[in-house]
Amino acid sequence: MSALMHATDWQTQLAALGVMREQESMARHTTLAVGGPARWFFRPADRESLVAGISLCPSDIPIVPLGRGSNMLVPDGGLDAMVIDLSDLDTLVFDGCVVRAGAGVRMSRFARLCAEHGLTGCEFLATVPGDIGGGVAMNAGAFAQQISDTLVKADVLMRSGEVIELDAAALAMTYRHSVLPAQSLVLAAEFKLHPGHPDEVRERMRTMRRRRSATQPLALPNCGSVFKNPQGDHAARLVEAAGLKGFAIGGARISEQHANFIVNAGEASSADIVALIKRAQREVKERFDIDLEPEVRMIGEQL
Numbered sequence: 049m050s051a052l053m054h055a056t057d058w059q060t061q062l063a064a065l066g067v068m069r070e071q072e073s074m075a076r077h078t079t080l081a082v083g084g085p086a087r088w089f090f091r092p093a094d095r096e097s098l099v100a101g102i103s104l105c106p107s108d109i110p111i112v113p114l115g116r117g118s119n120m121l122v123p124d125g126g127l128d129a130m131v132i133d134l135s136d137l138d139t140l141v142f143d144g145c146v147v148r149a150g151a152g153v154r155m156s157r158f159a160r161l162c163a164e165h166g167l168t169g170c171e172f173l174a175t176v177p178g179d180i181g182g183g184v185a186m187n188a189g190a191f192a193q194q195i196s197d198t199l200v201k202a203d204v205l206m207r208s209g210e211v212i213e214l215d216a217a218a219l220a221m222t223y224r225h226s227v228l229p230a231q232s233l234v235l236a237a238e239f240k241l242h243p244g245h246p247d248e249v250r251e252r253m254r255t256m257r258r259r260r261s262a263t264q265p266l267a268l269p270n271c272g273s274v275f276k277n278p279q280g281d282h283a284a285r286l287v288e289a290a291g292l293k294g295f296a297i298g299g300a301r302i303s304e305q306h307a308n309f310i311v312n313a314g315e316a317s318s319a320d321i322v323a324l325i326k327r328a329q330r331e332v333k334e335r336f337d338i339d340l341e342p343e344v345r346m347i348g349e350q351l
């Protein structure tokens with residue numbers, strides 16, 4: 049039976065603007081490979097379809113923007129929400145040192161093409177497995193660079209269907225955090241980079257990638273750093289010092305290689321991962337009186 053057999057008018061209209069599904073497993077869309085179904089799942093064909101479609105969706109249904117799901121923890125019970133997959137908003141335009149990218153452009157592609165155009169300032173994005181929209185929402189960063197260093201402005205779609213342009217300053221971006229209006233989505237972002245030599249930019253990216261693969265457990269599903277680094281310290285050091293390296297709950301394990309990574313070592317559930325997060329927070333608090341704040345977005349808690 050088609051998932052949309054009993055579709056109401058708005059669902060049928062959204063289906064004409066892209067892919068529309070019901071009860072879509074979020075384990076398929078998150079790098080941790082856990083999470084129950086999204087009640088509704090919409091993947092607009094392009095920016096225009098999203099802008100036209102957003103106001104068709106009943107206003108009492110919360111929306112959850114989805115990039116590559118590389119920083120998301122979705123509950124096993126799923127999401128009573130409309131997940132909007134932005135991966136087809138993938139246009140990329142170069143104009144001198146100014147680059148405009150759709151929310152669905154992969155950050156690694158963005159970095160590679162910036163290198164080809166002889167632009168420097170975003171090499172680190174070659175090592176972050178998300179999309180531009182998710183990168184802006186999270187103010188992604190690594191190797192002492194972050195998105196906010198080069199972001200000029202973003203196009204933001206409000207729940208009403210209105211598109212507004214926000215300067216980077218209006219997003220009040222801090223360490224792994226941006227302030228976006230409630231229930232809004234980043235549609236596109238504009239960056240200003242600096243001229244650089246393509247070979248030198250590529251070499252810096254290669255060095256960063258090598259460092260990553262030497263230090264991170266990339267063979268198993270994960271979400272990158274689970275906790276933000278507290279001021280003046282490292283979450284990985286604290287979790288390791290609490291004796292939790294290699295500690296497992298169900299199918300979730302604190303990586304032996306990097307203690308700020310939780311890996312899905314097999315059949316982990318979202319609940320296993322949440323339990324491990326809470327255990328690490330408790331041990332670190334008891335031993336060092338430090339509160340570890342999750343970097344991973346625990347989506348169900350935000351709805």
Ligand SMILES: Cc1cc2nc3c(=O)[nH]c(=O)nc-3n(C[C@H](O)[C@H](O)[C@H](O)COP(=O)(O)OP(=O)(O)OC[C@H]3O[C@@H](n4cnc5c(N)ncnc54)[C@H](O)[C@@H]3O)c2cc1C
Pocket residue numbers: 079112113114115116117118119120134151175176177178179180181182183184185186187188189190224228232233234235264266270271272273345
């Ligand atoms: C192996 C690995 C390494 C990583 N290394 C790093 C690193 O070095 N530095 C770093 O900062 N992060 C790192 N991460 C985490 C992650 O890649 C980043 O946070 C990234 O920015 C998330 O992008 P995404 O598209 O996957 O976002 P998602 O995981 O899809 O979403 C993350 C959050 O942003 C929201 N969101 C997504 N798209 C939009 C949009 N268009 N508009 C509004 N909100 C949106 C989502 O609703 C969610 O709340 C790593 C992850 C992995 C798996």
